[in-house]
Amino acid sequence: MASSKISRIAAIYDERSSKYDESFHPRQAEDFIKWAELQPGQNVLDLCCGTGLVTLPAKQAVGDQGRVIGVDVSNQMLDQARRKAAAAELDITFINGDVTTLKRQDLSLQDGQYFDLITCASAFVLLEDPVGALRQWATHLSPTGRLIIDVPTETSMVVGSLLEKLLGDSASPLYGRRGVTSVSSLEDAIRNAGLSPIRIFETDSYGATQESAKDARTFFDKWVRYTESGDIPDPELKESLVCKFQEIMNEAADSSGIIHDDIRFNVAIAGKDS
Numbered sequence: 001m002a003s004s005k006i007s008r009i010a011a012i013y014d015e016r017s018s019k020y021d022e023s024f025h026p027r028q029a030e031d032f033i034k035w036a037e038l039q040p041g042q043n044v045l046d047l048c049c050g051t052g053l054v055t056l057p058a059k060q061a062v063g064d065q066g067r068v069i070g071v072d073v074s075n076q077m078l079d080q081a082r083r084k085a086a087a088a089e090l091d092i093t094f095i096n097g098d099v100t101t102l103k104r105q106d107l108s109l110q111d112g113q114y115f116d117l118i119t120c121a122s123a124f125v126l127l128e129d130p131v132g133a134l135r136q137w138a139t140h141l142s143p144t145g146r147l148i149i150d151v152p153t154e155t156s157m158v159v160g161s162l163l164e165k166l167l168g169d170s171a172s173p174l175y176g177r178r179g180v181t182s183v184s185s186l187e188d189a190i191r192n193a194g195l196s197p198i199r200i201f202e203t204d205s206y207g208a209t210q211e212s213a214k215d216a217r218t219f220f221d222k223w224v225r226y227t228e229s230g231d232i233p234d235p236e237l238k239e240s241l242v243c244k245f246q247e248i249m250n251e252a253a254d255s256s257g258i259i260h261d262d263i264r265f266n267v268a269i270a271g272k273d274s
Helices: 003-016 025-036 054-061 075-087 130-138 158-167 183-193 213-226 237-254
Strands: 044-047 067-073 093-096 115-120 140-151 194-203 209-210 259-264 265-272
Touching: 003 075, 025 054, 025 115, 025 140, 025 265, 044 054, 044 209, 054 067, 054 075, 067 075, 075 093, 130 140, 130 183, 158 213, 158 237, 158 259, 183 265, 209 213, 213 237
Parallel strands: 044 067, 044 115, 067 093, 115 140
Antiparallel strands: 140 265, 194 265, 209 259
C-alpha cells in the first residue's frame, strides 16, 4: 500500500488502541481460534494483529514448540499486544509493518519453513488489492496450511457502507469492500489468488445497533476521517456531500428515522491448491 495510506491507517488505529478490546473484536477473535483448530507445535502468522486478540490465544494453543508472529502497522496497537503477551509470559514476535509486502526475511523464515495458519481478522477491507495480498500471503503458507479471513456482509455496518459509496468518487477511503462482500465474491477472490476454499460461511451476529438518520452530519464528520486525507478540504464540496449523505441516510432509515445494523461477517477458510 502507499506509504501515505499506511501512515493514515496507523494513526487512526493508534487512536483506537486503548479501547479496541471493548468492542465486538474479542468475541470475533474467540471464533477465529475456534475455526483454526490449532495443534501444539504449529506456526501461526496473524496479520493486522492489532492488540493481539487472535495472536495470544494462538500462542497458548500451539505451545512452546509452536511459533507465532503478529504484524500490524499501528505501534500503539502493538504496544498493547506486547504488554498483554509479557503479562501472560508468552513468547510472541510482533512486527511493525505493511502486511501486503512481507517477505520471508521479514518473518525470519528459513528454507523450508512455512506457516500452518495465517489469519487476518476484521482488516481485509483495509487492503487496496485483496487478491494480490492473498497471493502474497499464500507464499508463506505450508502445503497443508490454512488461511482465515473475513469481510463484513453486504447488510452489515450499513452507515459506513453508505458513506463509502458516496465518497468513492470524491475521496480515497482507507477501507472499502472493493467487490468482496458476498459469499460468492469472497470465493472468487480466494480462487483468483490461487487458493482453494475449504469453507465459506456467514457468522452469527456480533451485535445489533440502531442509528438515527438525524445524525448524518455527525456520522459524516466521523467517517470522513477514514479517508486518505482525513477530511474534505473543499468546504463547498464537503457541504454538498453532507447534504447528499443526509438524503441517503433518510432513504435507508425506517419510518421512525432509524437505521438498523447487524454486525455479521462472511468468513473464508482456504488452503493451497493440491
